Amino acid sequence: MSAWSQCRRWLSRGFARTAPARTRPRASWNGASAVDVPVVERWDVRPLAVTLTAVVSFTAGSHGWSQSSCLTTQRVSLGKVSDFEEAGMKEVKLDGGSALLVHRHQGQFYVTSPACSHYGAPLRKGVSSAGGRGNAAPTVTCPLHDACFDLRTGQVVRGPSVDGIAVYRSEVKDDEVFALVPSEIATGGKHQKVLKAMGKRRSNDARCFVLLGGGCASLAAAETLRQEGFAGRIVMVTKENHLPYDRVQLSKALDKPVEKLLLRPESFYKDYDIEVLKGATVTKLNTKDQIISYTSQADHVENLKYDKVLVATGGSPRKLFVPGSDLKNIFTLRTPEDAAKISALAQKGQKMIVVGGSFIGMEVASSLAKKGCDVAVIAMETVPFERVLGKKVGASFARKLQKEGVEWFGTSSVRLFRGNDAVNGVELEDGEVLPADAVVVGAGVLPNTRFVEGLSLDKNGAIIVNPLLQAENCENLFAAGDVCAYPAVKTGQRVRIEHWDVAMQQGRVAANNMLGKFQPFTTTPFFWSGLFGNLNLRFVGHAPEALDRVIIEGDVSNMEFISYYTEDDEIRAVATVNRDPIAVVCAELMRRGRMPSVSELMLGTVNAEVLTQRLRDLSKIPAA
Numbered sequence: 001m002s003a004w005s006q007c008r009r010w011l012s013r014g015f016a017r018t019a020p021a022r023t024r025p026r027a028s029w030n031g032a033s034a035v036d037v038p039v040v041e042r043w044d045v046r047p048l049a050v051t052l053t054a055v056v057s058f059t060a061g062s063h064g065w066s067q068s069s070c071l072t073t074q075r076v077s078l079g080k081v082s083d084f085e086e087a088g089m090k091e092v093k094l095d096g097g098s099a100l101l102v103h104r105h106q107g108q109f110y111v112t113s114p115a116c117s118h119y120g121a122p123l124r125k126g127v128s129s130a131g132g133r134g135n136a137a138p139t140v141t142c143p144l145h146d147a148c149f150d151l152r153t154g155q156v157v158r159g160p161s162v163d164g165i166a167v168y169r170s171e172v173k174d175d176e177v178f179a180l181v182p183s184e185i186a187t188g189g190k191h192q193k194v195l196k197a198m199g200k201r202r203s204n205d206a207r208c209f210v211l212l213g214g215g216c217a218s219l220a221a222a223e224t225l226r227q228e229g230f231a232g233r234i235v236m237v238t239k240e241n242h243l244p245y246d247r248v249q250l251s252k253a254l255d256k257p258v259e260k261l262l263l264r265p266e267s268f269y270k271d272y273d274i275e276v277l278k279g280a281t282v283t284k285l286n287t288k289d290q291i292i293s294y295t296s297q298a299d300h301v302e303n304l305k306y307d308k309v310l311v312a313t314g315g316s317p318r319k320l321f322v323p324g325s326d327l328k329n330i331f332t333l334r335t336p337e338d339a340a341k342i343s344a345l346a347q348k349g350q351k352m353i354v355v356g357g358s359f360i361g362m363e364v365a366s367s368l369a370k371k372g373c374d375v376a377v378i379a380m381e382t383v384p385f386e387r388v389l390g391k392k393v394g395a396s397f398a399r400k401l402q403k404e405g406v407e408w409f410g411t412s413s414v415r416l417f418r419g420n421d422a423v424n425g426v427e428l429e430d431g432e433v434l435p436a437d438a439v440v441v442g443a444g445v446l447p448n449t450r451f452v453e454g455l456s457l458d459k460n461g462a463i464i465v466n467p468l469l470q471a472e473n474c475e476n477l478f479a480a481g482d483v484c485a486y487p488a489v490k491t492g493q494r495v496r497i498e499h500w501d502v503a504m505q506q507g508r509v510a511a512n513n514m515l516g517k518f519q520p521f522t523t524t525p526f527f528w529s530g531l532f533g534n535l536n537l538r539f540v541g542h543a544p545e546a547l548d549r550v551i552i553e554g555d556v557s558n559m560e561f562i563s564y565y566t567e568d569d570e571i572r573a574v575a576t577v578n579r580d581p582i583a584v585v586c587a588e589l590m591r592r593g594r595m596p597s598v599s600e601l602m603l604g605t606v607n608a609e610v611l612t613q614r615l616r617d618l619s620k621i622p623a624a
Contacts, residue, residue: 113191143581164194207232214238220507315445324417348372538583541573
């Protein structure tokens with residue numbers, strides 16, 4: 001029986017155990033008749049640091065939050081109903097200087113804050129959609145990183161953001177749309193981010209869930225456990241001396257202090273009873289006895305008994321085992337300490353060598369070039385990103401490197417590093433020697449799983465899991481992120497995705513399944529990269545192994561294009577360069593199973609504009 005067939009059986013079992021939803025009468029609004037609606041969760045949206053408990057309420061002519069009467073609010077006009085297109089969104093400036101984003105879907109109006117809570121990108125440049133499978137919520141998605149938010153609650157649906165966006169009550173009266181907002185917003189104040197209500201530990205709950213690793217997957221899992229009502233002990237064990245931080249920033253901003261990278265402040269973990277053991281190295285995970293052995297920060301050997309465990313320990317950078325690899329000033333990049341060491345040597349005119357032509361290598365090369373260093377990249381591929389994006393797309397990046405003054409040494413490998421105490425040169429296999437003041441090796445990572453006993457691992461050392469992210473033959477162990485080899489939803493092929501967005505979503509899904517929710521991981525992979533300050537790459541989907549069937553739309557020479565990666569008559573993946581938000585549009589169409597066929601692309605009946613309109617048209621169709 002396949003992994004997905006087993007999952008369907010588990011899901012049917014899980015759903016059979018689910019109690020029917022309770023209902024309660026809903027108060028009428030603007031004369032509308034009351035109806036029974038399912039009881040919904042209470043959400044902690046914390047506008048302006050004031051706890052605001054709300055429930056979602058809908059009527060034929062309005063949408064919004066019911067708000068506590070003690071909060072000072074103001075009714076503001078947003079415009080005529082005809083000012084807002086169906087299945088669209090529009091940013092409205094208020095007289096006080098603030099802005100609101102108004103969404104219209106299937107006769108309902110939704111009002112949100114206008115900026116993504118991840119990095120602050122304007123959501124009006126993203127995608128607002130509705131009408132997904134089942135009773136899916138209408139959503140807005142950031143154009144940059146696929147951070148997606150529920151328009152009814154503001155909560156994160158998927159993506160890299162840890163916080164949601166603010167949502168405000170709306171109503172329609174005399175063909176005019178209004179919003180009820182805090183007075184501070186109406187007079188120019190800032191919108192607050194949203195946090196779903198979280199519980200705390202209770203003394204009568206003896207369960208212990210352990211999260212191995214201090215990255216985004218463990219943080220997402222910890223938050224999800226508390227949000228979903230887990231009241232037992234949560235222990236996060238991390239080798240690093242930092243709380244979870246935004247690791248993807250390291251290669252893009254080498255000199256950014258870790259304090260500015262933290263995903264949550266220390267007080268957050270204390271408030272919600274999430275224990276974080278920093279500087280702790282796991283030496284053994286005994287799956288039979290459910291015991292974790294680790295060396296503490298004080299160098300003491302400790303044991304921790306668990307009920308369930310999530311392994312999200314990430315990867316260790318691959319090293320080059322060639323002569324001279326132990327010389328000083330040869331670095332890998334994984335931690336803030338690594339970034340600080342590289343940044344300290346990255347002075348103007350310094351000769352910096354980067355080994356590796358994929359994402360980490362290219363981002364580091366970009367960061368070093370911006371600092372004025374003389375940069376050269378050594379890679380086994382013919383062109384940058386060849387293994388991921390193919391030769392034709394990679395060639396455009398090679399031209400970009402040349403334009404930015406970065407030398408590219410393709411189809412090359414390192415024979416040895418030269419130097420006495422510190423590296424001063426890199427000798428290639430063909431005998432050429434490149435002078436070097438420092439070297440950064442970006443040759444991928446290996447899963448950190450050597451401490452695991454009694455589990456099936458794949459050839460790379462990743463933990464083999466089922467669609468619930470549950471380890472084979474070990475129902476109380478789950479995996480997420482770089483250490484996780486899971487079955488892809490469309491093909492069933494076992495894959496391991498080393499992307500931040502995937503790791504965070506896997507942490508959320510794994511946490512739900514640790515609680516017995518029977519939620520398969522079906523997220524469409526999405527990743528991004530930024531180079532030289534003006535080159536924005538997005539990639540969505542699972543690229544086929546053969547990258548020889550690539551259909552390109554746009555201007556490759558000017559680095560504004562879309563690449564469709566195809567297999568048979570199916571578009572398996574899409575890459576965009578400086579064409580936001582098309583990657584986000586394609587991601588949503590992929591999730592709905594509504595991407596066009598390869599035949600349509602070949603006939604010229606589909607392009608980016610058609611894809612965008614197709615999603616808008618789908619958003620106009622009521623959910624089944």
